[in-house]
Amino acid sequence: MIYTLTANPAIDYNVSCDHLDANTVTRTRDAVYSPNGKGLNVSFTLDHYNVPTTILGFFAGFSGRFIVEGARERGVEVKPVWTEGITRVNVFLNAGEGVEYNMVNAGAAITPADEDAMVGLISSLEDLDCLVISGSLPPNTSNGFLRRVLETVRAKGSRFVLDISSTQLVDLLELEPLLIKPNDDELRDIFGLDVQPGDDGSAVSALADLHRRGAQNVLFTLGGAGAYFSNGEHVWFAHNTHKVKVLSTVCAGDSSLAAFLSIWGSEPDRVEDALKRSMATGANVVECPGLGDFAHVDEYQGYIDVRLVK
Numbered sequence: 001m002i003y004t005l006t007a008n009p010a011i012d013y014n015v016s017c018d019h020l021d022a023n024t025v026t027r028t029r030d031a032v033y034s035p036n037g038k039g040l041n042v043s044f045t046l047d048h049y050n051v052p053t054t055i056l057g058f059f060a061g062f063s064g065r066f067i068v069e070g071a072r073e074r075g076v077e078v079k080p081v082w083t084e085g086i087t088r089v090n091v092f093l094n095a096g097e098g099v100e101y102n103m104v105n106a107g108a109a110i111t112p113a114d115e116d117a118m119v120g121l122i123s124s125l126e127d128l129d130c131l132v133i134s135g136s137l138p139p140n141t142s143n144g145f146l147r148r149v150l151e152t153v154r155a156k157g158s159r160f161v162l163d164i165s166s167t168q169l170v171d172l173l174e175l176e177p178l179l180i181k182p183n184d185d186e187l188r189d190i191f192g193l194d195v196q197p198g199d200d201g202s203a204v205s206a207l208a209d210l211h212r213r214g215a216q217n218v219l220f221t222l223g224g225a226g227a228y229f230s231n232g233e234h235v236w237f238a239h240n241t242h243k244v245k246v247l248s249t250v251c252a253g254d255s256s257l258a259a260f261l262s263i264w265g266s267e268p269d270r271v272e273d274a275l276k277r278s279m280a281t282g283a284n285v286v287e288c289p290g291l292g293d294f295a296h297v298d299e300y301q302g303y304i305d306v307r308l309v310k
């Protein structure tokens with residue numbers, strides 16, 4: 001079973017308007033409230049591709065209940081750790097003409113007892129093959145929490161995937177994650193590695209650096225410009241040759257990771273197929289508010305070009 005851990009889930013409130021002007025009333029339309037957070041997005045996408053998955057996370061208050069109930073209504077099991085406060089609501093405003101405002105809030109604080117409850121829960125899981133940890137940490141999370149979680153996963157003989165923007169990633173790589181999914185901003189901000197789209201040489205050397213630090217595999221995403229995958233021996237580059245109309249980039253990275261895992265997680269030799277599904281899924285998701293319904297993925301897979309770089 002692939003479990004996902006979202007320490008800081010959110011209701012995503014997607015809404016649109018034609019212009020956003022200060023000091024006046026802005027009338028909005030197309031409001032959608034959905035249960036989200038990076039790991040939940042991964043689980044929803046895995047579930048779409050028929051990969052068994054369960055959601056773990058800290059949830060609080062009315063918004064936490066909305067998320068847990070919403071995920072269960074979608075048919076995905078949740079094992080919540082309930083905490084005090086109110087789970088955050090993040091606001092994604094599409095202001096027309098390609099302008100997006102993303103208001104991502106801090107979230108409900110957790111306590112040492114909440115952390116203990118989560119570690120206890122993870123250590124009790126009998127069917128944990130892989131834990132995907134995605135997204136930010138809530139206020140008051142202790143510095144050692146992620147390492148404790150990963151050591152618990154390793155002690156069970158299970159594997160883990162990291163999709164986090166925290167600088168803690170530098171130290172956590174020594175625990176040898178099965179896969180990490182940095183984007184170009186994270187590579188620059190966390191590791192000081194600058195990769196320009198189209199520059200295979202700098203990508204190959206940045207990926208080699210991440211392997212030396214401990215990452216077993218790396219899916220390095222460049223948004224609409226494509227993605228590299230490296231297994232430590234070979235490097236592939238995938239990009240979409242078909243232009244899509246971008247409505248919202250929110251959730252695209254999470255769904256691309258999950259789509260990749262849905263094939264590669266059980267069949268590591270099918271890198272090309274996994275990259276095609278990953279890129280096509282991301283392309284379809286950016287056309288919708290939130291995750292959308294993945295209706296065009298099969299069609300878009302035909303537009304994804306994959307080449308072996310190394």
Ligand SMILES: O=P(O)(O)OC[C@@]1(O)O[C@H](CO)[C@@H](O)[C@@H]1O
Binds near residue numbers: 011
């Ligand atoms: O604050 P984090 O955890 O980094 O990001 C949270 C978030 O913006 O990421 C998802 C999209 O990737 C949204 O569903 C969610 O609201």
